[in-house]
Amino acid sequence: MTPKQRRLARRLRQLRVNSGTSLEAAANHLGCKQPKITKIEVCQLGARPDEVRMLCELYGAGRATVESMVTLARTAKTRGWYQVYDESANPENIDFVELETDAVAVSNFEIDLIPGLLQTEDYARAVFKAGLPDISADIIDQRVELRIARRQRVLDGDLSVWAVVTEAALIRAVGGRDVHLAQLTRLLEVATLPNVQFQIIPTRAGEYMAMGVPFWCFRFDDNYGTVALDHLSGTTFLEEEGDVERYRLAFQHLCSTALSKQDSLALLRKYIKEEHSEWERRS
Structure with missing residues (x-):
């Protein structure tokens, strides 16, 4: 897992916990089963940008935070200029x-x-x-x-x-x-x-x-x-x-x-x- 993927997973969990949203509620909002949310939060499963947007909006994140998280999801698996090293x-x-x-x-x-x-x-x-x-x-x-x-x-x-x-x-x-x-x-x-x-x-x-x-x-x-x-x-x-x-x-x-x-x-x-x-x- 890349640092971006770990950061995305950690932030999603923090946003959910801080908002008081249960795992079950998050899963229902995403239209999936509860284990998927858990796996996303422990970085065992990636989340698509659209899923990240849905979860962040459910957790009441501000617009800037939502866009930052969606961008992070889009680039989570990619390496930058430093990959040549x-x-x-x-x-x-x-x-x-x-x-x-x-x-x-x-x-x-x-x-x-x-x-x-x-x-x-x-x-x-x-x-x-x-x-x-x-x-x-x-x-x-x-x-x-x-x-x-x-x-x-x-x-x-x-x-x-x-x-x-x-x-x-x-x-x-x-x-x-x-x-x-x-x-x-x-x-x-x-x-x-x-x-x-x-x-x-x-x-x-x-x-x-x-x-x-x-x-x-x-x-x-x-x-x-x-x-x-x-x-x-x-x-x-x-x-x-x-x-x-x-x-x-x-x-x-x-x-x-x-x-x-x-x-x-x-x-x-x-x-x-x-x-x-x-x-x-x-x-």
């Missing part, structure tokens, strides 16, 4: 990109890395080489290409990004002198875009919520979302409303702990200046 990226990578492509906003917390959507090509390549030492150079190149392609939505202003990083992300010299300095300089440019919010949690802030747990929160046009957690063996996706809300609240806490956008940019400028001097002294 199926051979170089694992299924979880593709699911991640699909979620990101469908999202209208992404919130990302990173501990010792610059967020992927804000990385330069050379920085991304160094990250992939370190994390995937047994992968061929060709696969690394294709994954870097995919990451850079994803970045274009941010540069075009089509995707809103709110990134929070710890101060450690600015210190770690990924890729060496030139790559590190180029990344910090590029980050300063991208962080000033109107659709990008960038904040830094300074080391002096001490403890904070979600220590040791980098994560992404995707928000879609219906204001619902999905959370992604990366780890060495893959990516875990959290889709239940309670889990998503917990991470949204955690991200809000991180934002309140971090420096303001203005102070974060000032600290970033300071690191760029000091890192230039530090590398010059090393030379």
Whole structure:
């Protein structure tokens, strides 16, 4: 099942439950037996666009929600532009990109890395080489290409990004002198875009919520979302409303702990200046 299909099933169930409609009533309205509604809601059976429209209208969903759900039903089984990378990226990578492509906003917390959507090509390549030492150079190149392609939505202003990083992300010299300095300089440019919010949690802030747990929160046009957690063996996706809300609240806490956008940019400028001097002294 694709992320779209899972999202459609989850939203249909949420709309039904929130409206107080029984499974039996939904089945009667659709002219089917009750098990079909259950299978649709647990993503064991797909729903046609016309069925989705009938159910959403029964549940009292607003016009915008109905049209969003119908569109989701029409495209639920299709893959987008990223399908050309199926051979170089694992299924979880593709699911991640699909979620990101469908999202209208992404919130990302990173501990010792610059967020992927804000990385330069050379920085991304160094990250992939370190994390995937047994992968061929060709696969690394294709994954870097995919990451850079994803970045274009941010540069075009089509995707809103709110990134929070710890101060450690600015210190770690990924890729060496030139790559590190180029990344910090590029980050300063991208962080000033109107659709990008960038904040830094300074080391002096001490403890904070979600220590040791980098994560992404995707928000879609219906204001619902999905959370992604990366780890060495893959990516875990959290889709239940309670889990998503917990991470949204955690991200809000991180934002309140971090420096303001203005102070974060000032600290970033300071690191760029000091890192230039530090590398010059090393030379």
